[in-house]
Every structure is written in C-alpha cells, then in structure tokens.
Amino acid sequence: MNQLEPQRGKAEPAGLDVVVTTMASDSHTWNLVFLQLLLEELGHRVTNLGACVPDELLVSECRRIEPDLIVLSSVNGHGYHDGLRVIQALRACPELAATPTVIGGKLGIAGSGEPDRQRSLLAAGYDGVFEEGRSVADFRSFVGALPPAASRALSAPADRALPADRALPADRALPTAARTLPTASASGVLR
Ligand code: B12
Numbered sequence: 001m002n003q004l005e006p007q008r009g010k011a012e013p014a015g016l017d018v019v020v021t022t023m024a025s026d027s028h029t030w031n032l033v034f035l036q037l038l039l040e041e042l043g044h045r046v047t048n049l050g051a052c053v054p055d056e057l058l059v060s061e062c063r064r065i066e067p068d069l070i071v072l073s074s075v076n077g078h079g080y081h082d083g084l085r086v087i088q089a090l091r092a093c094p095e096l097a098a099t100p101t102v103i104g105g106k107l108g109i110a111g112s113g114e115p116d117r118q119r120s121l122l123a124a125g126y127d128g129v130f131e132e133g134r135s136v137a138d139f140r141s142f143v144g145a146l147p148p149a150a151s152r153a154l155s156a157p158a159d160r161a162l163p164a165d166r167a168l169p170a171d172r173a174l175p176t177a178a179r180t181l182p183t184a185s186a187s188g189v190l191r
Pocket of ligand 1: 135
C-alpha cells in the first residue's frame with residue numbers, strides 16, 4: 001500500500017480509534033511514527049496509513065475505519081494546499097462530515113507563525129491546526145479533551161458542537177487553533 005503498512009496499536013478499548021496519515025505529496029514518515037507512538041502512549045488505537053497517501057485511499061480508509069479522530073501530518077511544505085483539498089473530500093462524506101480532524105507539522109515553507117493559514121484551514125473544516133512550536137502540547141490537550149467515540153457524538157456538519165452533557169469543564173485548556181469542541185474556551189476557538 002505505502003511505505004508503511006497500516007498498523008494497529010494495542011491500547012485498551014477505552015481509548016479513541018485514530019487514523020494517522022500524511023497526504024499524497026509527502027514522503028516523510030518519522031512524523032507519522034512520532035504521532036503514532038504519542039497517541040498510543042496516551043492510550044489510543046492508531047491506524048497509521050503511512051506516507052504519500054492518495055486522496056481516494058485516505059478517504060476510503062477513513063470511511064472503512066470510521067475513526068474517532070483523524071490526524072493529518074505534513075512536513076514537506078505542501079501541507080497547506082494538500083490539506084485544503086483533503087478536508088473537502090473528507091467532509092463531503094456524510095459519515096466523516098463531523099469526525100474530529102486535525103492537521104499539523106510544517107505546513108508551508110515560511111515557518112509556522114501564519115495565523116491566516118491556520119484560519120483558512122479551520123474555515124475549510126479542520127477542528128485543529130498544530131504547527132510546530134507548542135503544537136505537540138496543544139495537540140495533547142486537544143486529544144485529552146475529546147470524549148470517547150467523539151465522532152459518533154457529533155451529529156451533523158452544520159452543528160458540530162458536542163452535546164452539553166459531554167462538555168468539558170470550563171477550565172480545561174484547548175489548543176489555540178481549534179474550532180470545535182465543547183464549551184468554547186477563551187483560548188481562541190474560532191467558531
Ligand atoms: C529526513 C528528511 C527527509 C527524508 C524523509 C525520509 C523519511 N522516511 O521520512 C527524505 C530524504 C525522503 C526527504 C525528502 C524531502 N524533504 Co525532507 N527532511 C527530512 C528532515 C531532515 C528530517 C525530518 C524528520 O524525520 N524529522 C523527525 C520528525 C519526528 O520530526 P518532524 O517531521 O519535524 O515532525 C515533528 C513536528 O513537525 C511535529 N508534527 C509533525 N506533524 C504533526 C502533526 C500534528 C497533528 C502535530 C501535533 C505535530 C506534528 O511533531 C513532530 C515531532 O516534534 C527535515 C529537516 C528537519 N530537520 O526537520 C527535512 C525537511 C522536512 N524536508 C524538506 C524538504 C523540502 C524535502 C523535499 C521536498 C526535498 C526535495 N527537494 O526533494 C523532499 C520531499 C519529498 C516529498 N515528496 O515529501 C524541508 C521541508 C521544508 C518546509 N516545510 O519548510 C525540511 C524541513 C528540510 C528543510 N529545512 O528545508 N526529507
């Protein structure tokens with residue numbers, strides 16, 4: 001399939017089912033290995049689709065697995081453009097329209113501090129954008145804030161907020177560049 005065969009983690013059932021992948025143009029793999037190990041350490045089950053994943057395969061695997069979280073990583077500088085294309089394809093599938101989906105890494109070629117880029121990705125449908133810097137810490141907070149089987153709890157694309165009874169305590173920190181998730185925190189939830 002790709003350089004990396006899909007791998008299933010061995011975490012406990014209580015964790016999330018997570019798809020970790022890059023996109024069609026990107027051949028880097030250690031970013032994916034890193035994310036897989038991080039998520040497994042946090043108790044989640046990871047299917048790692050590997051490098052250079054064609055859009056069709058990415059979408060079909062996500063439809064098949066129906067994960068609780070989709071994590072896209074790209075470091076080759078094309079991530080922003082690839083990411084805009086891929087999120088459209090994912091959100092066009094009814095079963096993936098509300099699945100929490102994030103993107104991170106080195107998404108452009110001019111460093112990470114580009115709020116416009118993050119805003120466009122969030123507006124296009126991502127629930128979080130994690131570019132270098134504090135990205136891993138913010139990503140951990142984001143994942144920690146997801147309830148089990150989060151994707152199934154989100155009802156429709158037009159209403160991506162979680163039900164009130166699954167909302168987080170207000171003092172739980174959410175990533176700066178995140179837009180969904182419960183009880184919008186004061187930390188920059190854009191929607
Ligand atoms: C090894 C490497 C390669 C290897 C990859 C081998 C492999 N099997 O992975 C090879 C030689 C194939 C390669 C090719 C290319 N590479 Co290269 N590569 C690197 C290098 C030296 C290390 C990458 C790495 O493995 N890092 C280790 C992992 C663990 O770290 P990471 O990838 O940075 O990921 C971390 C964070 O970004 C973050 N992160 C990543 N994704 C996500 C997602 C989320 C959700 C979160 C929270 C965090 C997160 O978490 C990780 C841990 O902190 C980097 C330079 C560097 N020092 O980073 C360049 C680099 C990534 N490559 C680069 C480039 C340009 C290329 C090529 C285009 C070169 C070319 N002209 O051919 C090609 C791209 C080919 C392609 N189709 O994608 C550039 C990208 C430029 C940019 N984005 O600004 C870099 C940054 C080098 C540079 N300084 O110019 N590369």
